[in-house]
Amino acid sequence: MLKDKNEQRTSISELGEFGLIKHLTKYFKIQQESTEKAIGDDAAVLEFSDKQTLVTTDLLVEGVHFDLAYMPLKHLGYKAVMVNLSDVYAMNGTATQITVSIALSNRFPLEAVEELYAGIQLACDTYKVDLIGGDTTSSTTGLLISVTALGEVTEQDVVYRNGAKPNDLLVVSGDIGGAYLGLQVLEREKQVFAANPNSQPDLEQYSYIVERQLKPEARKDIIKLLKDLEVKPTSMIDISDGLSSEILHLSTQSEVGCNLYEDKIPLDPQVISTCEEFEIDATTIALSGGEDYELLFTIKQEDFPKIKANPHLTVIGHMTDESEGINLVTRANQKIELTAQGWNSFKKD
Amino acid sequence: MLKDKNEQRTSISELGEFGLIKHLTKYFKIQQESTEKAIGDDAAVLEFSDKQTLVTTDLLVEGVHFDLAYMPLKHLGYKAVMVNLSDVYAMNGTATQITVSIALSNRFPLEAVEELYAGIQLACDTYKVDLIGGDTTSSTTGLLISVTALGEVTEQDVVYRNGAKPNDLLVVSGDIGGAYLGLQVLEREKQVFAANPNSQPDLEQYSYIVERQLKPEARKDIIKLLKDLEVKPTSMIDISDGLSSEILHLSTQSEVGCNLYEDKIPLDPQVISTCEEFEIDATTIALSGGEDYELLFTIKQEDFPKIKANPHLTVIGHMTDESEGINLVTRANQKIELTAQGWNSFKKD
Structure with a gap:
């Protein structure tokens, strides 16, 4: 309902997958010591030394989890990260890295994906987490975002769901x-x-x-x-x-x-x-x-x-x-x- | 083209998300020492001690990466894991854990998702990796699988893309x-x-x-x-x-x-x-x-x-x-x- 009719539209197919990832991630900074190698190889390399590693993942699907009629793409990117970081904090840990995979149909121009990544970047900057990987692909319909968050916690600090006692x-x-x-x-x-x-x-x-x-x-x-x-x-x-x-x-x-x-x-x-x-x-x-x-x-x-x-x-x-x-x-x-x-x-x- | 017309169809909505995950993962065994806590909390907890952690992720979308007309669901599950493990091996590492998220439309009965997970389980058993988390949700259309693989490697062993020298x-x-x-x-x-x-x-x-x-x-x-x-x-x-x-x-x-x-x-x-x-x-x-x-x-x-x-x-x-x-x-x-x-x-x- 807030659609700008004059928006610019650049086709994503011109960039290709590698070009797109490069374009979207060029302003992301590495902020965590544990990130040895982020985007650009077959896998990211992390170094948690004596800490435990936390891993959690969530999938957001257009038409199921969000409606772009009122969810601005920047907010959606931000929220997709929050949903995952929240799970890391719920273990009493520190969120350190995320991977973000998106599938999107060709109705989305480059500018739309840039908005989405602006929200992801804001989340990364605010919460001091590093974007270390992901996958970007076309979909036959709609937008889908899959985020995996990693975190660290010492063995003494980790809190599970199963430790409550009567009278707590x-x-x-x-x-x-x-x-x-x-x-x-x-x-x-x-x-x-x-x-x-x-x-x-x-x-x-x-x-x-x-x-x-x-x-x-x-x-x-x-x-x-x-x-x-x-x-x-x-x-x-x-x-x-x-x-x-x-x-x-x-x-x-x-x-x-x-x-x-x-x-x-x-x-x-x-x-x-x-x-x-x-x-x-x-x-x-x-x-x-x-x-x-x-x-x-x-x-x-x-x-x-x-x-x-x-x-x-x-x-x-x-x-x-x-x-x-x-x-x-x-x-x-x-x-x-x-x-x-x-x-x-x-x-x- | 190999469709069994007599297949059983159980609706997934009867189980709900938690019931579905429980049902699908009940026969998965933990095989890696580094897995402290797999499915069942806000995040999985892993312990890589002095090793580096490898993280990689891939998204497979129906109609883009696979066609269920000739890709049996069990093979698809297996392949979705392979695609990711391959990236861990490409770092000269050992694959240790995966998370699997799926979005699927209501045209898939429970039996179809069981087939998919049978392939994932076969991959886990064969390659000795633990399923430690994931997300399962409905989609408005088609099937989508997002896998994140984790692995471990010593700092001495890790191989990047950028180490080749002339005459190698x-x-x-x-x-x-x-x-x-x-x-x-x-x-x-x-x-x-x-x-x-x-x-x-x-x-x-x-x-x-x-x-x-x-x-x-x-x-x-x-x-x-x-x-x-x-x-x-x-x-x-x-x-x-x-x-x-x-x-x-x-x-x-x-x-x-x-x-x-x-x-x-x-x-x-x-x-x-x-x-x-x-x-x-x-x-x-x-x-x-x-x-x-x-x-x-x-x-x-x-x-x-x-x-x-x-x-x-x-x-x-x-x-x-x-x-x-x-x-x-x-x-x-x-x-x-x-x-x-x-x-x-x-x-x-």
Whole structure:
């Protein structure tokens, strides 16, 4: 809906695959000591010496994970990196390198791919990760981005999903539900625009939640904060599929139960007001929304004093014995069993 | 053309993403010491201790890189892994782990994805690599596979593309041109089948070249052989885009020239006879065909005695001063400048 009709169009086929990669990556700088050799050989060469290597990968598909009608390509490039870095931070590690592979149909001119890479580069610069490889190919339809992120962590620092114990506190960073609601706002504007192409979207009052959807940030700062506070989580995961689904992962993998308190879930005022406008329940959005890329982790009770004054961290529950189950304790003090209703890309209506 | 009409069809959406990954990966075994944690957390955790880490990635797109009309899904899974392992071996390294991400449309039932993973598993078992992660999502159309391979190598052993010196010998493993010709045979059979669906393809006389296309092997054995022979290449690359393109990479990155001798290029008798049948020049096929996944490397002259008797290795030329250029020396002893005519997925007629 923000398409520039005068955009320049250079055909990618003129450059060829090697020319394209060279062109797109020429302004990327190497920032990590562990990168011995980045792009330009059969494989990248990395040197993690005594640290452990973290590897994670995510695939974003046009029409499934994003809609270019409202997702600017630069934001998409940025988000594709964030989604992966978030997984590295969720291991309590430092993200160090990424590979980016894209498949794109010939409806995309060079300028579009440059926009995408501008977003990838901004992410690399901001988060100090090196682009070390990738593959660029044509597709018969649409755009697809596959990112693999690497990171490093010492054996002492690594945090898995399975270390939570009964009585550990359940903590979440930032606030949640915004990304999903932002998507609902963008979808509504798309419908309005389809009905009336002259309409001008006014997204001012939704700026925070729209940004949560279009330009999420991976919580590198929280990993640093926890180190500074000398708190090592007993288990951790990032919130990509919704709070409910992630709590189930931590609890089942740790073989513990959990009580999540509805009134403790951190919600931005814009999330609350937009939920009222859309007439949907804010708790449902927080539990099932996904794409917040906040960190969800458990800490020992004794670490509570270290985090309690921190505005970026909220205790939302505690772990229990496995036999007590995984529950939401409502505002009315009722216990309801939590079920995963995270997003399933294979389920369509 | 080999479709089983009685195949079972189970819908993937019933399993969901987590269920699908669990189902597909349950028979995969961990074989590498360096794999601390494979699938099941936010990121895999690897431990390469004093070795360097190699990372490479490739994307295979239906309709661009493969045609399911003649590529069985099990072979496709196997090949997608080979393409990546080949890049690790081309660094003189040992492949240790892979991640596999797939996007697939709802025309694929669970049984099809199981076939694909059976091929991936066969590759993992045969080459002793661990599947440590991935992503599985729906696509609006077709099948796409993104594989990232990791490997390890000591700092002393790693071989880059840029180490060739004038007078080094240019060596290739196995024989080349077969994979491309196999593809031509399969394309022809597809046309025949389209015209007459009752026709039965007889591929007996093309068995070697069809197998080169459908089930290539990465040359792990050559890396071991070179170690046993105590030969460390001065530069190395794998042949994915055609001999010509790869020679240009080695020469330009090493800043040397090269003389490639037409009469030395190793061709299988089936490649020669099929070229005659198709009335195409075998040298052209060898130079530009691609997908052979053989290794192309340079060695010091003094290492020649160590490799000369070996049936798996052929000296096909030598490096020269950069000023002499990169040339094919024909059977008629003419020098022709080599130009890259490797495959470009963005160029379509």
